[in-house]
Amino acid sequence: MEWNDRVVLLDHPIVQHKLAILRDKHTPSNEFRDVVRELSLFETYEATRDLPLTNVFIQTPIAPFDAKQITGRKVAFVPILRAGLGMVDGALEVIPRARVGHLGMQRNEETHEPESYYDKLPRDIASRRVYVLDPMLATGGSAEAAVKYLREAGVAGTIRFLCLVSAPEGIERLLAADDDLIIYTCAIDDGLNENAYIVPGLGDAGDRIFGTE
Ligand code: PRP
Numbered sequence: 453m454e455w456n457d458r459v460v461l462l463d464h465p466i467v468q469h470k471l472a473i474l475r476d477k478h479t480p481s482n483e484f485r486d487v488v489r490e491l492s493l494f495e496t497y498e499a500t501r502d503l504p505l506t507n508v509f510i511q512t513p514i515a516p517f518d519a520k521q522i523t524g525r526k527v528a529f530v531p532i533l534r535a536g537l538g539m540v541d542g543a544l545e546v547i548p549r550a551r552v553g554h555l556g557m558q559r560n561e562e563t564h565e566p567e568s569y570y571d572k573l574p575r576d577i578a579s580r581r582v583y584v585l586d587p588m589l590a591t592g593g594s595a596e597a598a599v600k601y602l603r604e605a606g607v608a609g610t611i612r613f614l615c616l617v618s619a620p621e622g623i624e625r626l627l628a629a630d631d632d633l634i635i636y637t638c639a640i641d642d643g644l645n646e647n648a649y650i651v652p653g654l655g656d657a658g659d660r661i662f663g664t665e
Pocket residue numbers: 532533534535536557558559560564566586587588589590591592593594595622648656657658659
């Protein structure tokens with residue numbers, strides 16, 4: 453499958469520098485959390501680059517001016533629990549008025565497939581522009597289940613999936629699952645190991661964010 457413009461890789465030097473901190477197994481939980489928040493802010497900034505604008509007429513202290521303001525559908529961020537929670541604050545720094553929906557999913561350690569245990573979405577999710585947040589896109593099972601759930605909830609138009617580290621297997625699976633979806637990622641790693649962990653990856657993102665290793 454051609455990834456073309458459906459996968460956006462954030463290869464900015466500051467992003468790569470911060471990602472190295474996440475990958476380092478010696479990085480403590482508090483610093484890990486901070487860096488996840490910072491990278492999520494940068495990624496949300498990038499993923500909102502195409503928000504539509506409208507003209508608004510304002511008066512600066514010096515002169516009248518035709519300024520621009522964001523218009524169109526309102527935004528919802530949907531973190532996949534738990535690890536996606538680590539990305540919410542950074543995303544909300546970019547769009548403070550966005551609503552936040554939650555999808556609880558846990559990978560079964562044997563099958564590596566996700567099991568859903570919680571969901572709570574904004575009532576008007578179907579009319580919102582949706583950004584799914586999860587730092588890890590490994591097999592793509594959790595992401596695929598989340599996107600299917602959102603489509604069943606009526607979400608139309610492009611869904612943007614924001615992760616920090618991805619595996620080619622997960623990218624293929626997610627792009628095949630939904631043809632109106634864009635993936636934003638800070639890294640595309642080599643692949644998965646026998647436990648379906650991303651290699652080299654950064655380990656278990658949820659455990660490292662919440663200090664439950
Ligand atoms: C991790 C991660 C993703 C999922 C990715 O969550 O945050 O949701 O695994 O793997 P996949 O692409 O193979 O589905 P995990 O199930 O470990 O739960 P947690 O966030 O509660 O730690």
